[in-house]
Amino acid sequence: MTILTDNRPQDGESLAQYLRRVRTSLKMSQGEMATKAGLHIQSLGKIEAGKTTRLNGKTKAGLSRALGIPEDYLDALCRGVPVTSVQHLKICPQCWSPGSSAEPIWLDPRSKYCFICGTSLIDRCPSCQELIPSLKFRFCGYCGQPYKKISNYDSHIRLGSI
Ligand SMILES: [Zn+2]
Ligand SMILES: [Zn+2]
Known part of the structure; x- marks a missing residue:
């Protein structure tokens, strides 16, 4: 739909x-x-x-x-x-860039995976599980971990291309 x-x-x-x-x-x-x-x-x-x-x-x-x-x-x-x-913020840890707004489709309560890359969307900090309060923050205010995931896959590609 x-x-x-x-x-x-x-x-x-x-x-x-x-x-x-x-x-x-x-x-x-x-x-x-x-x-x-x-x-x-x-x-x-x-x-x-x-x-x-x-x-x-x-x-x-x-x-x-x-x-x-x-x-x-x-x-x-x-x-x-x-x-x-009634809605939590949800982002794709791969596609979201810190400071930018979330794609509306990520916020749909029925969305569980990113429509671009298929990664599971997150609505909380992956390390301490506190909900993401605002997309203005790059790092979790509770434990300091970045929300955006630097994947091994990406770094492999980068290393491979050097
Ligand atoms: Zn994505
Ligand atoms: Zn945290």
Whole structure:
């Protein structure tokens, strides 16, 4: 499934506004989306009209499937908290360069491996297991280890080319 990069909820966006925006961007009618999500069109209508923000597990799973969005986004919107607070930073220790932002697809809760090189993504320091607090830091603030891994593979290539 393709994950759109602009499908994150925006600041101050309500659940209703968000669902309408993503649905429109996918050029789906309310009826089509209800069918895809396994919902009654009336139920979807109520959610999109902002009459309810209580979604049960089945509804959340259906909407996330129909729109190709993580359920975490819906959770955050229902609870009225920013999406970032339910999400950890995740980076590829090979491809990430310190100080740069993470690729949106690394942050997707379903991503476990880097889409570029296939390395397991990390959300914590490999040596002390503390979560990565910010991508501004090159080194772990707790134990001083660099987050970016200098792999043996890379150094072999470098040595080989000298
Ligand atoms: Zn990578
Ligand atoms: Zn550490």
